[in-house]
Amino acid sequence: MQELVLTVSLLAIAAVAGAFLHVLRGLALQPRASAEADGLARLRQRILWCAGLVGVVIAVATLLPWPHAVPAGHGVVPVHVRGSVWAWELDRTSLPVGVPVVFHVTSSDVNHGFGVFDPKGRLLFQTQAMPGWVNKVAWTFTEPGRYRVLCLEYCGLVHHGMTAELEVGSTS
């Protein structure tokens, strides 16, 4: 996911830079005729239509199914998580592979960010830990290993020390 996001963003930034460089190279060219001005208006209209179309496609592709959906019923492993300055409290830290896990995340004091990183240090998912509210996030681990929990919402002077570990087993 992260590589795709980086690539798309860099391409979009490059397109912006390219458009500006093209225009700056054309600064000293002869002034445009009115017919060309009409062409610019049509180009802008096309950009607007394309932007609208792309927007609809992106919205449908990324909102269906609903990204925050959590499974329920038998076979789902619940984990209750509470953040407080500056430690995580989890009711279980050994988790199975190949089974949906639903994290119920809250806080007893300030806002924290519950971010789970794979053994290679790649962020898999996150949700906010907020006093008085329980956010739910679901994940199915596919690889065994030691996963890290890091706080991703600034919560005071030991924010960077607010970590925990999850042990994901090799069988369900």
Added chain:
Amino acid sequence: MTMHTVAQRAVPALEPARLALVLGGLVFLLMMLLGFLMKASQAELVPLEPQLFYEIMTAHGIGMVGTAGLTGIAVLWHFLGRHLELDERIFWAFLGLFLSGVVAIMGGIFLGGFAAAWTFLYPLPAVSGGVWSPTVAVLYLVGLALVGVGFLLVHLECARALRAGWGGLSRALAWPLLLRGAQEPVPPPTVVAAAAVTIFNTLGLVFGAAVIVISILEILLPGVSLDPLLAKNMIYFFGHVFINATIYMAVIAVYEIIPLYTRRSWKTTRIFAGAWSVVLFFVMAVYPHHLLQDTVMPGWALVVGQVLSYGSAVPLVAVTTFGLLAYLYRSGARLDLPASLLVLGVAGWTAGVMPAWVDGIIVVNKVMHNTLWVPGHFHMYLILGQVAMVWGTLLWLARGSSGSGLGRSDRLLFGLYLLGGAGLTLGFLVAGASSVPRRWAVHDPAWTVHDLPGVFFALLILVAACGFFAKALPGLVAAGEERRA
């Protein structure tokens, strides 16, 4: 109704907006130095204790946001004052409130140890783990309130002047032109932009003031409390609207100055009026994209946050960016340093919006939110966007439009700034894509590979910005003395 359309009004001997821009330039340099120190600390080149790091982070954040606001509103005031009669005493009062607020905020941070980040996310100011006292938290919040009241005063004066000059905010927004296809006279782009910003920033400031007051009451009166989710909504509504307003105010300089180079006046067309009306609503409605990881938020609000996050980029790209490129193309303009920085400002803003809207997609946000991806995109549209526009305006006020192109030293400074800005922000994006968290005083050894180049690029920005300021200052001082004489 008195119409003031294009008549240039006399500039007073000591123009407060010009003073605000000079002060803003100076504070930008100081805040850039703090940013450089943080990067150097994360790269393990400069030892900073976590407490000092987070104090500096809080000062850097609030300092940059406040200074972007100060310089943005100075640009708005300076150019709106060419079209409408504004009461200068209001801007002096704003400057007094702003500076009083800065003293309280910086005192709270560096004397009292307050380090709750500029977003003061409720209830963090009251819960420090014993690091700062309740009095210090109140001092910081009162400082914010003073600054906010100052901004509110200026916007209310702008609203008064717009109503007096154009017979109502809807006419200043060119809604008759938008809805009926005709309006006589048509408000200039500066008036349209000022009307939109005045409306949405006033609302943002009111919500910000409300959450500040409740945060203060919670500290002073046990038993008073606010729902943290409601507080988060209010803080992000205020924060999102305010930081966007800084850019939408600064872009007024582009509308006013670039036509002097292209000899093509920037006109308010129907599509221009429509784009600003869309901006007016989208800027306010899009803020839930800051709460995409709060799954207890209503689903429809998160959908609105995602969809409008993308939609907000469309009026920018299709109107301001496209408009600037169309005005420039084949214009024969010879861009000097001020004009180059203004053009860079629009380019950097547009480029920075790209990774920002991508982060506004919920599935992307799950793995990018609160990583260095976030400072990646907002530093891009601030350093290469809003701040570049402010440097361009300062230099233009000092030197005017030379029409002589870029000299050797100008080219060098511009190149350093562009290289530093692009290098730092792209480095942030790459680090974010590698899952490095933001706002961490201590970095894992594996992350410092991303920090070391950042130190170098931050230094380039600082050197170039010092050069811009040094080039602008003599001209601004001389211009001030000339006016007094």
